[in-house]
Amino acid sequence: MAKELRCRDLGIECNQIIRAETEEELIERTVEHVLTVHGFDVVEAGMLEQVEAAIYTIETS
Numbered sequence: 001m002a003k004e005l006r007c008r009d010l011g012i013e014c015n016q017i018i019r020a021e022t023e024e025e026l027i028e029r030t031v032e033h034v035l036t037v038h039g040f041d042v043v044e045a046g047m048l049e050q051v052e053a054a055i056y057t058i059e060t061s
């Protein structure tokens, strides 16, 4: 099982799907992506809650 998040679910016009093995890692990667690619300040924008809400689990074989 892995965790995924669509950048689009954060309200951003972006087709990026971010994947990680754990929720902590996924949040870390998402924050890094949003900061570096979109230039957003995730903390000030209150986006961490949105990130957590957008995370879903996928089946991996």
Ligand SMILES: [Zn+2]
Residues within 6 Å of the ligand: 007, 008, 012, 014, 015, 016, 033, 034, 037, 038
């Ligand atoms: Zn993005």
